[in-house]
Amino acid sequence: MEKSKPILSQNDLKLIIQIASDTIGKQLYIPSTEYFLDKTEKMARRLLGSYLLRIDRSDKKLSICGGKIVETEAYLDKTDPASHAATAKITTRNRIFYENGGLSYVFHARGIYYCFNVIVRPKGLAGCVLIRALEPVAGIELMAQRRGKSPKQLLDLCSGPGKICQSLGIDVRYTGYDLRQSELLILNPKRKDIKSIASGPRIGIAKATDWKLRFWEKDSKYVSR
């Protein structure tokens, strides 16, 4: 059995939500546990406009970085040839797909970069949503530093799954974190300011290339391509 991942104390969580809300300029909330249990495709749309935040408490100082989710892709269960859950059996890699929704799943892409996913659906059913792009809103200097870019290069901080992980300092160790109460948080505003959602085929895969499971905020400058 894998070691369970650290969670934040209720006090820290409260403080972090307050700081994040002030930074972004609107009140943010922790989604309910049920929020993450819907069908994968629906979740990929629903997560647009939510905020993905990384909490850093390394040198006693609390820092928050992250942004608004503007692009996602849905990866389904074993019926989806492009999904890591496509193999018939449960393996070390895809075991987490069958956990209750609301956990993180991070994997290595091409040996160099990482991709961050949100596990969705109830326990026993496989599904995850790849976060492809963020609109940076918090901790921009820290993210730029991690990316080796200038804070002015906003468009180049989180416009791709590998870039997001680099900006937020996420690697495979961050698999299995509870996104409602850990250093990796998904928070929702009361009302999302996503005007309209576009959809199209997923990017960078060789199988099921015509399935329209990629969703993004139409007109957002921050999407990956």
Add this chain to the structure above:
DNA sequence: TCCGAGATTCACT
């Protein structure tokens, strides 16, 4: 135990 493929990014032509 070995081999091949892969949900990416960046530099170079």
Add this chain to the structure above:
DNA sequence: GTGAATCTCGGAG
């Protein structure tokens, strides 16, 4: 537009 960097997992033997 093309190719290289680089590492993990799954499947075959």
